[in-house]
Amino acid sequence: MTVIDFKAFIGRLATASGETILPFFRTSLSIENKSSSDFDPVTEADRAAEAVMRRLIKSSFPQHGIVGEEFGNEREDADYVWVLDPIDGTKSFIAGFPIWGTLIALLHKGTPVFGMMHQPYIGERFSGDNGSAHYSGPSGERRLQVRRCATLKEATAYTTSPLLMNVADRACFTRIEHVAKLTRYGGDCYSYCMLAAGHLDLVVETELKPYDIAGLIPIITGAGGIVTTWDGKPAQRGGRIIAAGDPRVHEAAMKLLNA
Incomplete structure (x- = not known):
């Protein structure tokens, strides 16, 4: 099947x-x-x-x-x-x-x-x-496509809340905040969908469970994005997750998170 x-x-x-x-x-x-x-x-x-x-x-x-x-x-x-x-x-x-x-x-x-x-x-x-990847809703139906973003300095980044991170991971995320053009909190699953729809560029999370991320992976990758753990491994088991619309932003964010 x-x-x-x-x-x-x-x-x-x-x-x-x-x-x-x-x-x-x-x-x-x-x-x-x-x-x-x-x-x-x-x-x-x-x-x-x-x-x-x-x-x-x-x-x-x-x-x-x-x-x-x-x-x-x-x-x-x-x-x-x-x-x-x-x-x-x-x-x-x-x-x-x-x-x-x-x-x-x-x-x-x-x-x-x-x-x-x-x-x-x-x-x-x-x-x-x-x-x-596809969207269906009050505004009709359309194919989802991430947007290009050349550098982290041009990126809009999201996390549900830095308070959900442990002290060390929060310090790592602060490096992203210092570089990104705009950082916002909230969203949960919506952040990943807005990334797939081309409205933001980066989502960084920690301590996710498989059910928090597995359903979002095919949406992000289907829209042309990339989603991995902070160390570049497959994301379906959860943990520390980074999703990006542009591989250049993904790479730059990974370097900062693992510095």
Whole structure:
């Protein structure tokens, strides 16, 4: 079965998760903290959306594996594995800001071959298969393409928050801030999609989990960008991540981060 054959099913996953999440958005939610050391929220919407997607996957592809943020891993050594983050940007979600999305990735033998970010409140979908990437939303449909940016001095850079970084990594990121033309915070998955759409040039993050990044990799690479770990390795396992639209910016940022 090819990736093309899975695209309609991935659309079903996005629709089902969106229909599950939206009744919770901007309502009074019960919020739990998954972390004992800081604030890592989870809501009824996160769990309900992942449960819906898992049921659909198991009924349609029982031989496939699943890696999810809320309910753990099943058959993660299967040839095909789905990686799910029902709400990437839960902190924005609980604050009522629509800068969050559902991330869906399909891995084949460990490599992300298709990814989607769905924002049901705005009605936007960003998708990619490494060879191409596409946008669908209120403004229509179009192919995504990163923009060229010759130097880091001309770049717009994003990170969700430097406070999420440890002290050493934050110091490394400060070097980027001192050089880049503009640095902004926030965005979560939206930052990567805006990079793929050609609106910014660099995203730097740390301590990401596989479900935070796997669905975004085919979108970025499909739009002509590059995404790796800080030491240049494949990004699908998470960790310290750097994504750039132009390889020159990627190289310059890596040198500063590893100086």
